[in-house]
Amino acid sequence: MDQLGQRRGRPLIALTDEFTLKGLLPFFATFLRELNFDVQIHTGADQRVLKRGIEQANVAFCAPMQLYHGLIAELRESGPDYLFVPMLRSLERVGEESCAAVCPIVQASPDLLRWDLGTEGGPRVLSPVIDIGTDNLSSKELIESCRRLALELGVPLSWWSAYQAAVAAQQAFDAECLALGRRALDFCEQHDIVPVVVLGRAYTIHNRVLNSNVPAIVREQGAIAIPVDCYPIEASVPVYQDIFWGYGQRVLRAAHQLRRTPGQYSIFCSNYSCGPDSFNLHFFAYLMEGKPFAIIETDGHSGDAGTKTRVEAFLYCVHEDLRSAEPSAAATRDLVTIERQKARLPDIRAREERVLIPRMGEGAEVLAAALRGVGVAAEALPLPDRDTVRLGRRHTSGKECLPMSLTLGSLLQRLGTRCGRRALRLLHADGDRPLPLRRLQHLAQDHARAAGLPGPGARLVARRHRLLRRHPGRLLGAGLLRLHGRGPAARGAL
Numbered sequence: 001m002d003q004l005g006q007r008r009g010r011p012l013i014a015l016t017d018e019f020t021l022k023g024l025l026p027f028f029a030t031f032l033r034e035l036n037f038d039v040q041i042h043t044g045a046d047q048r049v050l051k052r053g054i055e056q057a058n059v060a061f062c063a064p065m066q067l068y069h070g071l072i073a074e075l076r077e078s079g080p081d082y083l084f085v086p087m088l089r090s091l092e093r094v095g096e097e098s099c100a101a102v103c104p105i106v107q108a109s110p111d112l113l114r115w116d117l118g119t120e121g122g123p124r125v126l127s128p129v130i131d132i133g134t135d136n137l138s139s140k141e142l143i144e145s146c147r148r149l150a151l152e153l154g155v156p157l158s159w160w161s162a163y164q165a166a167v168a169a170q171q172a173f174d175a176e177c178l179a180l181g182r183r184a185l186d187f188c189e190q191h192d193i194v195p196v197v198v199l200g201r202a203y204t205i206h207n208r209v210l211n212s213n214v215p216a217i218v219r220e221q222g223a224i225a226i227p228v229d230c231y232p233i234e235a236s237v238p239v240y241q242d243i244f245w246g247y248g249q250r251v252l253r254a255a256h257q258l259r260r261t262p263g264q265y266s267i268f269c270s271n272y273s274c275g276p277d278s279f280n281l282h283f284f285a286y287l288m289e290g291k292p293f294a295i296i297e298t299d300g301h302s303g304d305a306g307t308k309t310r311v312e313a314f315l316y317c318v319h320e321d322l323r324s325a326e327p328s329a330a331a332t333r334d335l336v337t338i339e340r341q342k343a344r345l346p347d348i349r350a351r352e353e354r355v356l357i358p359r360m361g362e363g364a365e366v367l368a369a370a371l372r373g374v375g376v377a378a379e380a381l382p383l384p385d386r387d388t389v390r391l392g393r394r395h396t397s398g399k400e401c402l403p404m405s406l407t408l409g410s411l412l413q414r415l416g417t418r419c420g421r422r423a424l425r426l427l428h429a430d431g432d433r434p435l436p437l438r439r440l441q442h443l444a445q446d447h448a449r450a451a452g453l454p455g456p457g458a459r460l461v462a463r464r465h466r467l468l469r470r471h472p473g474r475l476l477g478a479g480l481l482r483l484h485g486r487g488p489a490a491r492g493a494l
């Protein structure tokens with residue numbers, strides 16, 4: 001980083017790795033430097049910067065966005081020629097997953113900052129849209145994003161060699177992170193030290209304010225913290241196709257491996273008000289069942305005392321686990337076990353199942369009528385009311401989005417009212433958007449079972465079915481959850 005930051009008397013571009021670019025700084029800093037600009041890199045934002053962000057933002061964003069706000073305000077005042085705040089829309093993929101999106105707040109941050117900080121009188125703001133396609137650093141989307149950025153900076157000719165240098169820098173950085181992690185794991189094994197993998201988004205776990213100082217506290221307590229981006233993950237670990245968020249995918253794959261690796265433990269560092277984590281934390285806890293783990297959330301204001309107590313308690317459980325005759329019984333939970341089968345309308349019709357359509361707008365009635373028109377028993381769930389919200393909230397953590405609570409509440413209300421002989425399916429609008437389907441599946445399954453609805457051996461399966469074309473060329477998909485039991489009693493209960 002020191003080398004990248006050396007001044008050569010060229011126009012100066014200021015950037016930071018504290019939010020959007022955490023993990024991708026080597027690529028963009030190298031690219032801009034190779035385009036013949038000097039780069040000024042800011043890292044390590046502290047409590048003072050967070051305070052400034054909170055005061056200036058006027059909106060109760062999550063702590064990472066507030067911190068970014070304060071930092072960009074400071075960078076703006078430091079007098080560079082350009083301020084680089086890209087609109088990054090996705091991360092590099094870890095496998096064959098179709099999506100590795102970043103949160104809408106990260107994506108919208110350049111526009112939010114432009115509005116809040118104004119554009120007059122400061123440096124020129126560069127906020128190119130950066131897409132990363134399925135081929136990651138070699139994807140045509142990223143290459144095109146780089147070409148457009150070079151064009152915007154007025155250096156269209158040398159961009160290809162700059163891009164190649166940037167790829168090499170990023171690959172070297174990524175390889176070194178993993179090598180560091182392997183060395184740390186080996187060191188722990190040789191010296192009988194507990195390795196604790198710190199899970200979370202890169203910009204949270206590498207900032208002292210946002211990570212509640214967990215890595216340092218873990219070290220003080222005698223264990224070694226290893227960031228998730230340095231933790232090597234076996235190729236055999238599943239890639240979750242239903243996980244929309246790039247960081248969520250990385251965390252959950254690490255959790256899958258950690259749960260199955262004796263002697264390795266984890267702490268998930270998160271931030272209050274984080275939308276994606278309102279689901280990811282549940283999946284993490286689900287995967288980790290049967291092995292000690294900890295979740296530590298912060299808004300950046302808590303001191304170290306509370307975190308110390310929790311880390312101490314966690315490490316106590318870890319030592320107990322290690323001392324026990326059978327540390328961490330075999331893992332039983334796997335997010336991949338949800339069945340993914342094609343749900344074809346003729347099959348649904350032949351099995352005489354009933355399709356329930358949550359009330360996500362007036363289209364629910366229309367869709368139900370259309371299905372009935374082709375011989376499928378279908379009903380739109382009623383408009384949710386206060387009781388629906390209350391019921392849904394009772395069975396969720398309160399952090400999830402409202403549609404999640406409404407859908408679950410509607411489903412549970414329906415299950416609790418009418419009986420019938422048909423097995424039920426819940427149709428859930430899906431497609432290529434963030435979808436709480438898997439969380440909904442877990443919750444519905446747990447509560448249906450707790451309520452004794454489908455009977456022993458009952459299962460709930462998630463299905464994706466593309467049914468409708470909302471716009472030409474664009475599909476509106478649908479996920480179908482099926483509730484069914486083994487015997488007539490179970491079916492009768494539904």
Ligand code: SF4
Pocket residue numbers: 062063064065103104105106201271273274275276277
């Ligand atoms: S992922 Fe969470 S912490 Fe990050 S910007 Fe989005 S809401 Fe904030």
